[in-house]
Amino acid sequence: MSVKYTPVQWNRVKYCYDALLVAGTILFLAVFLPLPPEALGHTRPVDPQITNARAFGACAFVMLSIILMIGPLARLDDRVLPLLYNRRHFGVLTCLVALTHAYFVLNWYFAFSPTDKWAASLSANTSYGQALGFPFETLGIFALLCLLVLAATSHDFWLKFLGAPLWKGLHMLIYPAYAAVVGHIALGALQSQEVTTFAWITAFLSLGVAGLHLAAALQARMSPDPQAHAVPDPAWREVCDVTDLREGFAQIAQLPDGKRVAVFLHEGQISAISNACAHQNGPLGEGRIVNCLVTCPWHGFQYDVRNGQSPAPFTEKIPTYRVRLKGSRVQVDPVANPPGTPVPPVPLSKAARV
Amino acid sequence: MTGAEIIVEAARIWLWIGAGVAVLFLGFGMAMVDEDADGAFAFRPLLVPGILLIWPLVLWRWGRLAMGSDDWAWRYGPPRAIHMAMAVGLSLAILAFLLGGALVKQSWPADSAPQQLSAPEVSE
Structure with missing residues (x-):
């Protein structure tokens, strides 16, 4: 780096x-x-x-x-x-x-x-x-x-x-x-x-x-990454159930445009980022969160899952996705935010409220 | 001039143009399209061989980045689907070369007798 x-x-x-x-x-x-x-x-x-x-x-x-x-x-x-x-x-x-x-x-x-x-x-x-x-x-x-x-x-x-x-x-x-x-x-x-x-x-x-x-x-x-399913609301895609999420790790899904989203559970909150690392497009979703930062398994580049930004002094950024819970189902907006856009994480405790 | 000499001369011209592009890009253009390169000079000589070899690609990317027409979303779409085609193509090519090489290989027993392929020319 x-x-x-x-x-x-x-x-x-x-x-x-x-x-x-x-x-x-x-x-x-x-x-x-x-x-x-x-x-x-x-x-x-x-x-x-x-x-x-x-x-x-x-x-x-x-x-x-x-x-x-x-x-x-x-x-x-x-x-x-x-x-x-x-x-x-x-x-x-x-x-x-x-x-x-x-x-x-x-x-x-x-x-x-x-x-x-x-x-x-x-x-x-x-x-x-x-x-x-x-x-x-x-x-x-x-x-x-x-x-x-x-x-x-x-x-x-x-x-x-x-x-x-x-x-x-x-x-x-x-x-x-x-x-x-x-x-x-x-x-x-x-x-x-x-x-x-x-x-x-x-x-x-x-x-x-x-x-x-x-x-x-x-x-x-x-064993391809699963497709994000269509839901009645065309602005969203369903990725997985909250029970599929594991603290510090991600679920990866393919979006309609062919890109992959990685949905992470971190400290009880859900965030979604691009699965492609800004460095060599390594699979971020196969990495795990270390010290609040997801670490790319290929070369160790790190990003905050809440905003897609590398910690200072690094300047790499990746796209983020809006995420929401529908009951126990995790859904993402398939339109990526520009790299480094902060997105408020969704607490798991809100699952029943939506 | 033979075909081989034309190829070598063309390569030489290619590299000279690349040298010109390297001077312009490393001297003026680089800092305009990459803020991280602004004020960073020590690593620039490392880029010269790459510019010499792929200068058309450098000019194309330089133009796109300078005009702001680079699509950020494109940067996050790795070409994963092509790996299968590459793996199959590589395997077939390796097999073809190994088998082809083994099939055409000539091996002669140490005691093989000389064989006359054509009648000797008789001088009058």
Whole structure:
């Protein structure tokens, strides 16, 4: 989190996260680089530059696979949520490792090219019409370009400037990028490997990523957030019964415009806010209230449920909704108030009066 | 000029335009559209690579925010529905690459005999 783009709330856990990232990367390279040629499927010693390229390439692939597993795993199991906190740092480090891989490749295989090295990498093989000998380099360049865009737009400024939906749409480039990386490996390095270990590792990781994303998407489809029901008064929608509410937690419902509302019970009073966090549109309704503030389960951004405002000095705001009780039924006005609009909470004790 | 050289030259031009946009945006435009950026300078160099790469998007958002035509409600609608399509597409692409790569892979036994593919040219 930041105030005027100055980082605040950096704690020991976050420093440890980044330290582990760097240590893990160094450890991977330290193990990979001294591997004997036969372990890499080579029948004779290879030049150090090639080993370097393969070590950094393999490292980038493993890192990218882990990054892509964190998201669906966090959807399937709350215990993985802490790994989301600094995932963008993980992504930037992965991009740097992938760039190093490209540096070694360009400065070895295209070192004496009479044309620009990048142009040479694009023109050395143009057999796009065949699977055997497909120019896998182009797949790698595409993936690297995607990673550069994602890393370069990872700062919180971009989230605010582009808006979370557009930012997230842009960052979905990670999917075609990962597919391109798998193609880059399967049609490239694995074609010259006599040792099947790396083929199995590639298949295990990439199918693991695919399986986890399918599982998370299926779970979301099979247990969707309930729709807010229509009531005789068209200005209101019914979300749940008061007995469904639990102190400090929310009930989430989809509104007719497709957006989600999170109805919280806090200190015996009901408030309704947007389910989408202002930061990355994380699911606020899946968070809980800590010190009077609902805390986003993704990155810890906090809001007062009564006005949708982050506590000072933070400036983030989310839309609020009017809420009322009809008997024991909780109803919300589906028209959101502008972000940060205070709405008086409804005491549970009023349930019988409406 | 080959096709590859044209692509690389186009990329170079793209980045130079991005550099111009970065100077204008970071120097003048940013504080106009983001009050939090007003007076905050230390982080601005971090944004240069992003502007170089996605400057058309920067210009578009800059224009919308400067004209006040940005819809606040739009900011709170995450694109959740697309995840299933992305997951299916990713899975199919991975399968295609893994199977395709395995199918076209050539492996030769160590003792395979040489095979003459065409008759040698006879010089007269």
